[in-house]
Amino acid sequence: MDGDLNNLVPQVRRDILRMVHTVNSGHPGGSLGCVEFFVTLYKRVLKVDDNSDSNDMFILSNGHISPVYYSTLARSGYFKVEELDSFRKIDSRLQGHPTNHDNLPGINISSGSLGQGVSVGLGIALSKKLNNDDSLVYVLTGDGELQEGQNWEAFMFAAAKKVDNIIVTVDYNGQQIDGSTKDVLDIGDLKSKFESFGWKVLELENGNSLNEVYSKLSLAKENSKKGKPIVILMKTVMGNGVDFMMHTHEWHGKAPNDEQLNIALNQNPETLGDY
């Protein structure tokens, strides 16, 4: 399985780079940082069966990393990879930020205005409990996004009501549009914050390692249904896989030019065929 994913990772990176380059807009940095998480989640973790009422669900709260979401969904069969070419263009289902408004398969809710995904994920988790459905809800949020107050309403609620069928992953890359989270508004000691809110905290040191992502998501799953919501603090490198985009906030919301695209693509071989 890892072998397949090792092939998929550079292809998803190529998709991301080509999508944002074509329309000269979008968010490559965070998208590249979460490639390993997305492909692991969709290829090895999420339990989804069209013929079942009991399916895991995923909510992307930091909707601006839509390129990695769209690429992963397309390459998991939710829609044709050719549709990736419509990203951010007029009459597209692949809006700048993901939405279920235009019936794009795989998208459950609109996101982009930050801080709302954890609440939505909790609501889905509550519905699963009411339905005696033992599947899980996965949510990804950014770290800068945790500056939004609604998250902390949701964190308080989840622990108080023992919503233990949800696994929230924080993309802990330390960057946001205006700079590092430390400089913009330091979110402090996240581990202590979550623990004091009553969450089970798992730390993932290298969120850009397929093996580590898989083993941590597996551990999270083992720890579910034990009375506590679970959060994975997943350290990632923004821009991962493209040397000049790494370790900086500069590529948060900027597309590469022709020359930069070529350099970036040369670092990521076409393994499964470009769209």
Next chain:
Amino acid sequence: MEKFINQGDKDTRSGFGEGLTELGRSNDNVVALCADLTGSLKMNVFAEENPERFFQTGIAEANMIGLAAGLATGGKIPFTGTFANFSTGRVYDQIRQSVAYSNKNVKICASHAGITLGEDGATHQILEDIGLMKMLPGMTVINTCDFNQTKSATIEISNFDGPVYLRFGRPKVANFTSSSEKFKIGKGLKLKDGNDVTIVATGHLVWEAIKASEKLAENGINAEIINIHTIKPLDEDIILQSVSKTGCLVSAEEHNIYGGLGESISRLLVTKLPSPQEFVGTKDTFGESGPPSELMNKYGLNSSSIYNSAVDVLKRK
């Protein structure tokens, strides 16, 4: 006017509470959420009878709307309850993105709407909520006029697939509609025939319109009264039919004249049947503390304002 006898003053929020109680007993998919105002919203019985389907969110309205969107995603029919101010303005972006744009089957139920919240003052009153909600694409906006109508609306919106804003109030007001009348979303109700002037009222102002029409009749003016409970989608036919007969209209609502029912009607008339219109509503102002009835009088939200507006609009025919 025998048709409209006050069966005894009752608060519209209790109509919501009773409707929700019935839904709790009849529809397992209905769930309810409240942000620390269970008593004020009259959601206690539902909460007691369905503890597993009632979610006390604490004073955290943004999270409540997100939870509701998630519950709807999971196939439930969530009813959220808090004051109108905290149901709309405080959580506008949550409703916009997670509910309206995502087309989630969430029922946002808002009590203490308008100025009749009374003594708590302008921080808790809201006179802008209809405008905020009707601007959202796909949002159905309902403002009920009495206990019976609120109860039947609460039940009926559970059968409608899509986001709904249901607005009602705090004080005890005349309960005059029939308890057996089925609520039809988007269908205006003609309460009285008349030829001289059309009065279109919503919410607490409907009873005031009935009272105004009695006084108008005493002075030889025959008013047609229409109750618009669904502000969006607006029942355009019932309004156009009436105004094509009367040639003028008064709109009446416990809301700012900017963004309310009156403005929706004026847009309709100016495009389809240009006619003089007068607006009964608050005139771009915040409310203030005071007893509800005194506030209604001070801000011109009563039968005499409707009467005077009818007389004025008749002169412009």
